[in-house]
Amino acid sequence: MKRNLLILILALSVCFALQACRDDNIDEQIKSNIESNYLPKNNENSANDLYYADYNEETEYIPASDKEFNGIVAIPYGFTYSGYSFNNDRYYFSATKNVNTNSSSFTVDMLNYIDLLTGEQHYICPDPLCLHSAPEECKYIELANNCFFTDNNVFYTFRQDITKNQSLMYLSFSMYKADLNKGIVENIYKCKDSASKNHLFLKALRGSDLYFQEYTRNETSESAKMMKESIVLSVYNTDSGKVRIINDFPEEYVDKSANLFYADEDNLYFISLTDIFTTDLSLENERLVYKLKENENFGSCYYDKETEELFFNVFNAKEKRGCMYVYANGVLDELDMPSENIYCFQLTKSTIYYSEYAPLFYGISSMGGEVYDYSGGKIYAANRNNRKESELIYDGGKDFIIANDSIRYIIIGDYLYFDYLKIENTGGTVDPIYSGCKIRINPKENTIKYLKFE
Numbered sequence: 001m002k003r004n005l006l007i008l009i010l011a012l013s014v015c016f017a018l019q020a021c022r023d024d025n026i027d028e029q030i031k032s033n034i035e036s037n038y039l040p041k042n043n044e045n046s047a048n049d050l051y052y053a054d055y056n057e058e059t060e061y062i063p064a065s066d067k068e069f070n071g072i073v074a075i076p077y078g079f080t081y082s083g084y085s086f087n088n089d090r091y092y093f094s095a096t097k098n099v100n101t102n103s104s105s106f107t108v109d110m111l112n113y114i115d116l117l118t119g120e121q122h123y124i125c126p127d128p129l130c131l132h133s134a135p136e137e138c139k140y141i142e143l144a145n146n147c148f149f150t151d152n153n154v155f156y157t158f159r160q161d162i163t164k165n166q167s168l169m170y171l172s173f174s175m176y177k178a179d180l181n182k183g184i185v186e187n188i189y190k191c192k193d194s195a196s197k198n199h200l201f202l203k204a205l206r207g208s209d210l211y212f213q214e215y216t217r218n219e220t221s222e223s224a225k226m227m228k229e230s231i232v233l234s235v236y237n238t239d240s241g242k243v244r245i246i247n248d249f250p251e252e253y254v255d256k257s258a259n260l261f262y263a264d265e266d267n268l269y270f271i272s273l274t275d276i277f278t279t280d281l282s283l284e285n286e287r288l289v290y291k292l293k294e295n296e297n298f299g300s301c302y303y304d305k306e307t308e309e310l311f312f313n314v315f316n317a318k319e320k321r322g323c324m325y326v327y328a329n330g331v332l333d334e335l336d337m338p339s340e341n342i343y344c345f346q347l348t349k350s351t352i353y354y355s356e357y358a359p360l361f362y363g364i365s366s367m368g369g370e371v372y373d374y375s376g377g378k379i380y381a382a383n384r385n386n387r388k389e390s391e392l393i394y395d396g397g398k399d400f401i402i403a404n405d406s407i408r409y410i411i412i413g414d415y416l417y418f419d420y421l422k423i424e425n426t427g428g429t430v431d432p433i434y435s436g437c438k439i440r441i442n443p444k445e446n447t448i449k450y451l452k453f454e
């Protein structure tokens with residue numbers, strides 16, 4: 001329930017729809033190009049069987065590290081695309097855990113990490129006997145993957161808590177500091193109103209200033225749909241523990257779903273449904289970085305703190321055109337890449353991994369929507385400083401969905417990670433079901449591992 005609510009809130013207020021402007025004709029074209037009798041081979045018979053394609057099960061893990069991600073800020077986007085973070089050679093993300101009790105079964109979200117040195121996965125809750133099933137039992141439960149690390153194993157995030165006010169119970173958003181070394185999870189800021197009216201998201205860390213956007217739905221009309229949202233940009237200072245308000249978002253920022261994604265010494269960086277822009281630290285003196293043209297969407301977006309470069313890509317599905325840009329010192333340049341059809345990419349210190357816009361159609365879902373992997377099941381790697389050539393490092397075809405509206409892959413060391421969408425194929429419809437598992441593939445060794453969170 002909470003997860004659904006969170007996704008709904010994300011959809012309503014935070015993110016921008018990658019596919020919002022996709023033309024229906026494109027889908028028709030894609031469909032006419034595919035074999036009409038295709039049925040996915042995954043899990044046709046048993047819902048519980050894990051699908052291994054032609055991979056061997058991983059028996060040995062090759063140690064990796066997070067040094068390729070030092071100073072690289074990944075900007076999450078999309079309705080349900082889950083965020084992640086790195087700290088102390090750990091890859092942090094959130095996974096859905098099934099909880100079965102005598103009387104009910106439900107799911108909770110738990111923050112986990114993969115120790116990149118050993119390849120093992122752990123919940124952030126270190127108690128081996130904890131079932132992580134209820135807030136009374138587990139203080140780490142439901143912490144969001146919106147994590148900002150200030151020290152090794154110390155981070156700030158938020159969650160929704162059940163608040164009791166006399167006889168009323170409601171959900172409300174709070175900001176938390178979690179110190180995994182000391183085993184402390186501390187509430188540091190609480191939204192005043194219930195989650196349906198008042199929520200927050202953490203956005204950027206600049207020194208000891210943690211920027212967050214707080215959303216309030218104002219009752220300007222009797223109809224809930226007509227409620228107007230206001231957004232206040234504030235800073236929580238991690239040294240003093242004090243909150244100060246920076247400014248209200250101008251109405252146009254609210255209308256275009258502007259989101260702060262990075263703050264450097266002098267500037268705030270925003271991405272919206274229509275553009276990327278910067279302002280000064282008081283939210284004034286706006287400067288445009290990029291304005292989307294007709295049929296264009298933003299793909300991926302990263303900031304490299306060390307080189308002070310902003311990387312992003314823009315793609316036009318109609319014309320099968322997608323290019324990358326780099327913005328530094330107030331200057332925007334198109335990046336020479338081996339492809340002119342880039343759908344999404346991942347930036348590391350040495351490499352740009354990317355996929356072209358090559359939708360693979362899986363079928364029609366039981367809800368009537370079309371199911372795609374937009375990456376074509378392929379990932380290329382180009383040297384970040386010498387981008388003339390690229391290497392095809394993964395070609396999985398329709399083995400797995402690795403990039404669509406809700407999931408994105410990530411490459412760490414020799415490994416490809418993505419959320420496992422189990423394909424359920426019944427009565428001619430095809431439904432990708434989020435399973436709570438993450439898959440790790442080593443394309444060189446042709447191995448696979450299911451990282452299950454139980």
Ligand SMILES: [Zn+2]
Pocket residue numbers: 125126127130131132133137138139140
């Ligand atoms: Zn626990």
